[in-house]
Amino acid sequence: MNKILKENINIMPLGDSALMIQLGSTINPELQQVVSSLTAHLESTPFPGFIECVPAFASITVYYNPVAVIKGKGSSQRESPYKIVHSYISNIIHENRNAEKFTRRRVDIPVVYGGEYGPDLEFVSSHHSLSVQEVVSIHSSNDYLVYMIGFAPGFPYLGGMSEEIAVPRKSSPRLRIPAGSVGIAGQQTGVYPISTPGGWQIIGRTPLPLFNPAKSHPSYLQAGDIVTFTPIDEKEFLELKEALH
Incomplete structure (x- = not known):
């Protein structure tokens, strides 16, 4: 994921059991490649409480079970499920863990x-x-x-x-x-x-x-x-x- 795309990423809550990863505002193959790669990574290595990803043109909506997220965290700190998932996804993005090229079918x-x-x-x-x-x-x-x-x-x-x-x-x-x-x-x-x-x-x-x-x-x-x-x-x-x- 290149630097320009990283700088344009915005993660926001959608209710109490989902969040949206906004990856940009344009429609182009490079951005779609990032959407597909990040979606594939989240689906192959799901966090506790993960339900599903819904990719769109320039964003991904991630659905999760708040109770399972809290239990999976295993921490006494009172973090909200949203903050836990937000932190997990932010780490993936900034550590470039989804950098492998998505193979298109x-x-x-x-x-x-x-x-x-x-x-x-x-x-x-x-x-x-x-x-x-x-x-x-x-x-x-x-x-x-x-x-x-x-x-x-x-x-x-x-x-x-x-x-x-x-x-x-x-x-x-x-x-x-x-x-x-x-x-x-x-x-x-x-x-x-x-x-x-x-x-x-x-x-x-x-x-x-x-x-x-x-x-x-x-x-x-x-x-x-x-x-x-x-x-x-x-x-x-x-x-x-x-x-x-």
């Missing part, structure tokens, strides 16, 4: 573009005076970084999309977007893991199930993953969907 997501699966693909192409195939080619030629999971269970916010196909959100959100739908909003792209209302421009759909509440890790994608999209045709989509569901 690469994930390929097959997508059938356009038609009933991508009803807004034509809008994206006309908005930029590009052919449909050019939009597909641009969208599927980049590597995307998962900055965070949010909005809906398992929904990945992906950075790295070309400005050439950036489009605004829909003025009126759809009441139902099918699970697996691939959308664009501004310079971000994402995938709807479950059927939900939404206002992103839908350009395709993947047969991969991206959220399964029965699994120990319900979200298929995690913050820090590198995602690529591979175009497939409808026949491949239907075959994969049948095989995977």
Whole structure:
């Protein structure tokens, strides 16, 4: 963790059983690397009372059990659970104990573009005076970084999309977007893991199930993953969907 990032870190309480580590105010791969590394360290070497970490674009929320934190401290000093956890995390940051490079996982997501699966693909192409195939080619030629999971269970916010196909959100959100739908909003792209209302421009759909509440890790994608999209045709989509569901 470099000096500039250390100087920008702010740790603050969130109620009586959580705190937020604010690591910066920008959205960029270097900061996301720090978020992922620190999250991985806290999860692999949890302090007494640790429950979970929730990483975001430039912050991490850490949830803990206050009673377990006090018991785990094993001290007669009357420190609050927040101060104990704050001290633990501050030491990790300033001693650079999470300095090891976070290894990013690469994930390929097959997508059938356009038609009933991508009803807004034509809008994206006309908005930029590009052919449909050019939009597909641009969208599927980049590597995307998962900055965070949010909005809906398992929904990945992906950075790295070309400005050439950036489009605004829909003025009126759809009441139902099918699970697996691939959308664009501004310079971000994402995938709807479950059927939900939404206002992103839908350009395709993947047969991969991206959220399964029965699994120990319900979200298929995690913050820090590198995602690529591979175009497939409808026949491949239907075959994969049948095989995977």
